[in-house]
Amino acid sequence: MSFIGQSIKRFEDPRLVTGNGTFVGDLALPHMLHATVVRSQHAYARLRRIEVAMARSVPGVVAILTGADIARVLPGIPTRVMAGERAVDGLQAPEYPLLAHHTVCYVGQPVAVVVADDPYRARDALDLITVDYDPLPAVVDPMAAARHETPVIHAVMGTNVAMRLRQHTGDVASAFAQADHVVRQQYGVQRIAPAPLETRGVLAHYQPEEDLLTVWNATQAPHRVKRLLADLLQRREETLRVIAPDVGGSFGVKDCLFPEDVLIPYLACRLARPVKWIEERRENMLAYHGRGQSVDIEAAVRRDGVFLGIRVQVVADLGAYFLLTTPVPPFNVCRRITGPYHIPALSIELVGVLTNKTPTGAYRGTGSPEAAFCMERTMDLIAQDLGLDPAEVRQRNFIPPEAFPYQAATGLTYDSGNYAEGLERALELLDYSQWRAKAKQRQPDEPLLGIGLATFLKSSGASGDHRVEHARVSIAPSGQITVYTGISPHGQGSETAFMQLTAEALGVHPTQVRVRHGDTALFAHGEGTSASRGLIVGGSAVYAVLQEARQHLAHLAAEFLACPLDDVYFESGRVGNRHQPDAHITWPQLVTLACNRAPASAAGEGEGGLDFQGCYTLENAPMSFGAHAVVVEVCQETGAVTILRYVGVHDCGRIINPRLVEGQIVGGIAQGLGQALSEDVIYSPEGQLLTGSLLDYALPRARDIPSLVLETMETPSPTNPLGAKGIGSVSTVPTPAAVANAVLHALARFGVRHLQTPLTAEKIWGAMQGMGKVKEAQEN
Secondary structure (H helix, E strand, O other): OOOOOOOOOOOOHHHHHOOOOOOHHHOOOOOOEEEEEEEOOOOOEEEEEEEOHHHHOOOOEEEEEEHHHHOOOOOOOOOOOOOHHHOOOEEOOOOOOOOOOOEEOOOOOEEEEEEEOOHHHHHHHHHOOEEEEEEOOOOOOHHHHHOOOOOOOOOOOOOOEEEEEEEEEOOHHHHHHHOOEEEEEEEEEEEEOOOOOOOOEEEEEEEOOOOEEEEEEOOOOHHHHHHHHHHHOOOOHHHEEEEOOOOOOOOOHHHOOOHHHHHHHHHHHHHOOOEEEEOOHHHHHHHOEEEEEEEEEEEEEOOOOOEEEEEEEEEEEEEOOOOOOOOHHHHHHHHHOOOOEOOOOEEEEEEEEEOOOOOEOOOOOOOHHHHHHHHHHHHHHHHHHHOOOHHHHHHHHEOOHHHOOEEOOOOOEEOOOOHHHHHHHHHHHHOHHHHHHHHHHOOOOOOEEEEEEEEEEEEOOOOHHHHEEEEEEEEOOOOOEEEEEOOOOOOOOHHHHHHHHHHHHHOOOHHHEEEEOOEOOOOOOOOOOOOOOHHHHHHHHHHHHHHHHHHHHHHHHHHHHOOOHHHEEEEOOEEEEOOEEEEEEEHHHHHHHHHHHOOHHHOOOOOOOEEEEEEEEOOOOOEEEEEEEEEEEEOOOOOOEEEEEEEEEEEOEOOOOHHHHHHHHHHHHHHHHHHHHOOOOOEOOOOOEOOOOOOOOOOOOHHHOOOEEEEEEOOOOOOOOOOEOOOOOHHHOOHHHHHHHHHHHHHHHHOOOOOOOOOOHHHHHHHHHHHHHHHHHHHO
């Protein structure tokens, strides 16, 4: 039986759904202390004084830490160096202190930490700390910051512009001179809060007798946390152990290092007692945001809708400081703006600015949803202006299959795909022509009907160190197989997929395989889970080591069975000669034979087993493709949007487990619908977060998700041995654009050209009323 391509249920789920998972919040150690954080109530202010005397007098309070205590002891939060293939023209990241010292620069910035023997006492003490602020005018408008019309937040920088990128490819001036039509539009992609089910959490325990610091962290990348902590705490890596237990979602927020990630281990060492901190939901909403960009696009096209060139200007609202992934999303917008289309000439300018808001970073899709939204809205505007069908405009601009590998004008290399086929299948599943006809037939007093399309690309596997991953396969004398990986999943189902890969390679049942991850003491190497790299890079590393193990065992089997190596098969717990069905050896027998012959140095875990290790480097990132098609109904009385039909076709290369793929697609669409219709991080003019709880921030609920018609294509990628492409973030990319295009198509009779997301009922109703009055005035 082949296990590749089978919809096997996740082996991780029984433990999790029965409440037997272990998250950071579930952990408790003897004599454990609890930390809570004092956070700034101002967006921008000088710190005059922090009064902690009353808080120190609370029974059970063990320590209070302020910025002055660590100003010359601990360095600030690092960011990613944008060099090599991710080079930018200018990057100037302000120093991000673990605790504010002289100024606070956003609401929620850590100011002090209280440690007590009970979490409630720590909270009581926190309320007794008095912080004397001298408020300053907050910088909230990123466009004004980009024009240098605002006060400078970090005086040492002399500017609020922290990031620049310029790129020019082809003859842009000639493209616009020859154009039959030019489309211009500014798009705003609002800030989004990741809001994972589990908030962040850290538990640290220092054992002085062993000089060992153990940290449990709800992170996507425990090995990276270990390396960063070793540097920031000035400790040797061998004295650090980082464990990521069960992690309840992330969407990018847990791929960074935050002040609490450093302060809690520091306090554990200083106090010689375990210290635990669990983030509250409001803290989570204040700590990290995604998206937050304004994109101006000018598209030069022929009268048939074919691109000649584009000009793009991006202003990214980065927040007050840089986190590890802060510079990546705006960079990715520039790299991925062309999508699946052939655009011969382009000019791109990016300006990343600092504001008195929460820092931004990678959020599911990391630049691809922003790029796709702007490009796919532009495609519909081209069709609208030229009187063409939106599907036809896309088909005319697609990169053809024979062009691969294709070098985009932005510098990316596209590996494989059949974009026209994917869109055609989506149109067929939607019954596109019939719905377009129905929309034209709607009467003036009926609900509005709109049809929206969006196609997209999503690069997976990232760059630099993210393209390298390690794996180890250990086979015990009993035949039990243990796979060690540097991948650290937080809901993707990687354990199940790796069990399937192992079962397929060695001819055993997946239940004979254990997958170990998330502990730097068990496996010394790893880059974690981000950029949809789990299967592409981590799975390829496991696959490569499995092939080595299989080859080693196949040689022994061929010798034992006296048959050519090519005739050896692994299947159903047996290894045999494919030409002589009765000639075989059981899996345990073969392992015993191999263990008896293995030299002592090859033994695994000191048990006389077999051990195979290796790493894999992804040379080029594969490109996933997809096409979404949506039908919406808009109520003219209320502006409410109802999704009548939703179709998604995705090409994620070779599929290991269709059930896992479907789960990722459904989750991604749910988040994309939130961005399209309801989610929005809103600040007051003073820099106060107005959507800081789930009472104010409108996440989509189960009843908001329509019935989905999903289908997959398999165009294997030549970039990795599995032929896989990313799926973890893929479906998040086109959803906002597809829904927006459907709603704007419905509003076309009112003359509404564009609305910024989220497309709330209030916003839509206001647009209909406003444009209706304009139309009436023009007619009179």
